[in-house]
Amino acid sequence: MNDEILYDLKSISKSFVKGKEQVTVFDGLNMSIKQGDFLAIMGPSGSGKTTLLNMLGGVDQPTGGEVWFDGNRVDTLSENGLAQWRANNIGFIFQFYNLMPMLNAARNIELPLLLTNLSKAQRKKSVATALELVELSDRAKHMPNELSGGQQQRVAIARAIISDPKLLLCDEPTGDLDRHTADEILQMLQLLNEKFGKTIVMVTHDPRAAEFAKRTLHLDKGEFVEKDLAA
Amino acid sequence: MTSIFSQIWAVVAMNIRSLPRRLWMSLAAVFAVTVVVAVLLSFLSMARGFSQTLEGAGSESTAIITRSGSRSELNSSMSNETVKILSTAPGIARDANDNPIYSAELYVIVDGIKRTSKTEANIPMRGISPVGFDLRENVEIIEGRLFTTGRNEIIVGAGVLREFEGFEIGKELRFGNTEWTVVGVFSTGGSAFESELWTDARTVQTQFRRGSSYQTMRVLLETPGDVSGMVELVENDPRLNLDVETEAAFFAEQGEALSYIVIVGWVISFLMALGALAGALNTMYTSVSSRAAEIATLRALGFSNTSAFVGTLVESVLLSLIGGAIGAFLSYIFMDGISTSTLGASFTQVVFTFSLTSDLFINGVWLALIIGVVGGFFPAWQAARLPVMVAFRQGN
Ligand SMILES: Nc1ncnc2c1ncn2[C@@H]1O[C@H](COP(=O)(O)OP(=O)(O)OP(=O)(O)O)[C@@H](O)[C@H]1O
Numbered sequence: 001m002n003d004e005i006l007y008d009l010k011s012i013s014k015s016f017v018k019g020k021e022q023v024t025v026f027d028g029l030n031m032s033i034k035q036g037d038f039l040a041i042m043g044p045s046g047s048g049k050t051t052l053l054n055m056l057g058g059v060d061q062p063t064g065g066e067v068w069f070d071g072n073r074v075d076t077l078s079e080n081g082l083a084q085w086r087a088n089n090i091g092f093i094f095q096f097y098n099l100m101p102m103l104n105a106a107r108n109i110e111l112p113l114l115l116t117n118l119s120k121a122q123r124k125k126s127v128a129t130a131l132e133l134v135e136l137s138d139r140a141k142h143m144p145n146e147l148s149g150g151q152q153q154r155v156a157i158a159r160a161i162i163s164d165p166k167l168l169l170c171d172e173p174t175g176d177l178d179r180h181t182a183d184e185i186l187q188m189l190q191l192l193n194e195k196f197g198k199t200i201v202m203v204t205h206d207p208r209a210a211e212f213a214k215r216t217l218h219l220d221k222g223e224f225v226e227k228d229l230a231a
Numbered sequence: 232m233t234s235i236f237s238q239i240w241a242v243v244a245m246n247i248r249s250l251p252r253r254l255w256m257s258l259a260a261v262f263a264v265t266v267v268v269a270v271l272l273s274f275l276s277m278a279r280g281f282s283q284t285l286e287g288a289g290s291e292s293t294a295i296i297t298r299s300g301s302r303s304e305l306n307s308s309m310s311n312e313t314v315k316i317l318s319t320a321p322g323i324a325r326d327a328n329d330n331p332i333y334s335a336e337l338y339v340i341v342d343g344i345k346r347t348s349k350t351e352a353n354i355p356m357r358g359i360s361p362v363g364f365d366l367r368e369n370v371e372i373i374e375g376r377l378f379t380t381g382r383n384e385i386i387v388g389a390g391v392l393r394e395f396e397g398f399e400i401g402k403e404l405r406f407g408n409t410e411w412t413v414v415g416v417f418s419t420g421g422s423a424f425e426s427e428l429w430t431d432a433r434t435v436q437t438q439f440r441r442g443s444s445y446q447t448m449r450v451l452l453e454t455p456g457d458v459s460g461m462v463e464l465v466e467n468d469p470r471l472n473l474d475v476e477t478e479a480a481f482f483a484e485q486g487e488a489l490s491y492i493v494i495v496g497w498v499i500s501f502l503m504a505l506g507a508l509a510g511a512l513n514t515m516y517t518s519v520s521s522r523a524a525e526i527a528t529l530r531a532l533g534f535s536n537t538s539a540f541v542g543t544l545v546e547s548v549l550l551s552l553i554g555g556a557i558g559a560f561l562s563y564i565f566m567d568g569i570s571t572s573t574l575g576a577s578f579t580q581v582v583f584t585f586s587l588t589s590d591l592f593i594n595g596v597w598l599a600l601i602i603g604v605v606g607g608f609f610p611a612w613q614a615a616r617l618p619v620m621v622a623f624r625q626g627n
Pocket residue numbers: 016017018023025043044045046047048049050051052
């Protein structure tokens with residue numbers, strides 16, 4: 001594991017304008033994420049976890065500050081530039097899996113590859129490898145509604161890693177799963193981190209989920225607090 | 232760049248696969264466009280058929296003479312005197328014996344029973360002189376023979392035979408106080424004359440007590456299109472109060488009065504199209520909101536907003552074009568080639584055939600396309616602007 005910095009947020013501010021009211025979520029937040037890190041972000045509801053994750057994923061733009069990824073500034077990219085950047089660098093894992101209900105597991109996993117120039121045969125091969133990795137080779141042709149929650153999340157993980165992104169962003173990836181299934185998913189994330197060198201940022205409410213990460217940051221009112229030391 | 236097409240294609244394919252979730256709504260949108268296109272094409276094919284009938288009727292080499300201001304053959308009248316004077320006018324073609332070629336005609340209205348509605352309708356019965364038959368282009372006896380002068384014999388237009396009961400060859404008919412026998416069927420290649428019965432002018436004068444008067448006169452022109460000789464004669468003779476026109480000009484004028492069919496057709500279709508457009512918009516907004524999580528997820532995965540836009544637009548255009556195609560197909564099945572008759576300018580039935588030609592189809596396709604594009608554009612815009620954050624908010 002090298003100590004190269006993958007992600008650098010410099011003095012980020014973020015506020016939402018709702019009618020006349022302005023909600024400031026972040027005001028001068030600094031954060032850096034090293035290559036190969038597995039970071040859990042915890043914090044009370046409304047502390048800004050999802051907002052932070054959205055900015056990390058280029059899904060939402062900060063109001064101020066700079067976002068540097070792998071040595072490039074990304075907060076200045078256009079909307080389609082960001083989409084392209086996401087396709088190349090980010091894998092998302094959602095709480096509710098967000099699979100396309102009309103596509104089978106294999107086709108769901110293949111989706112990000114449609115943004116590449118890979119041939120059909122190459123795509124098929126990659127999908128098979130990813131299915132194997134998440135231990136769902138026998139479910140390739142199943143539709144999402146024929147899969148359990150855990151299986152659906154594994155399909156989503158396969159989709160997130162299929163185009164080999166550097167960073168995986170997970171928002172409550174186990175929030176909708178039972179303890180046992182959650183552990184399986186978390187172990188899978190751990191494997192991706194340790195064996196495949198994926199950098200992972202995971203938002204969670206669950207302290208047990210956070211234990212799977214290498215380190216945990218606590219967010220409170222838009223600032224990181226040293227909860228570990230206090231505890 | 233190659234990937235933009237595979238992206239768009241993937242999104243379009245997904246939209247189409249998810250159509251069954253919005254089946255009834257989508258079918259309603261399709262149906263609305265079907266109705267609009269079918270109505271438009273019906274009007275247009277009716278107008279086209281009507282004008283083809285009238286245009287087909289008129290020839291440049293024949294002139295028609297009516298009483299000034301009568302506007303139609305039925306309202307016209309002229310004495311035997313007038314006919315005699317006019318027949319000496321310059322510009323009229325002459326036969327081998329140097330006699331002017333003309334047909335003085337008259338016109339009575341008889342009743343027939345329509346096959347479809349079983350109701351009575353007017354049919355013009357035209358008395359012509361023997362040469363009158365040759366004064367019409369494309370005319371031919373397709374069955375039986377020509378009537379004999381001085382006998383109560385008639386020949387029937389193919390349109391009359393099609394539309395009315397009891398006009399088959401050999402049938403005896405009673406008009407006025409006399410019995411008439413059908414001896415032949417004539418065709419004029421679909422023009423207005425096909426909706427008439429023809430017989431000998433003298434016989435009509437006698438049987439319908441018209442004395443020696445006629446209503447109109449048809450002459451063969453020496454030079455096609457040139458009626459100046461007759462016009463001059465009419466202008467210089469105070470006894471003559473007549474209009475001289477080529478037959479083509481005469482029928483074109485009659486047809487013009489009916490161009491309102493086209494306007495009415497477009498106005499009705501346009502109003503209905505607004506309804507279909509509202510339906511399309513509604514359907515597509517529903518489509519976008521029901522696919523919001525999917526659109527946002529695809530965007531999170533790196534799909535461009537162009538693909539979300541095009542995907543939605545294509546869905547809308549596709550639904551509309553399907554509707555348009557069904558509408559065109561239905562109007563083709565039910566409209567093209569069917570004959571109907573309408574009250575012509577002279578209160579007689581003009582039998583004509585709906586004619587759905589390919590240029591009319593294109594009007595229908597355009598209308599469907601416009602409904603699809605406009606009805607899809609704004610929802611597609613909304614799809615493209617959908618915040619990607621939506622993907623994190625709710626599940627499927
Ligand atoms: N789109 C938005 N418009 C206005 N305010 C928003 C928006 N998104 C988030 N906020 C506000 O920003 C703050 C942080 O929200 P965020 O969703 O990041 O919290 P969170 O830590 O993820 O909460 P939870 O644990 O409940 O998911 C909240 O006060 C929220 O109301």
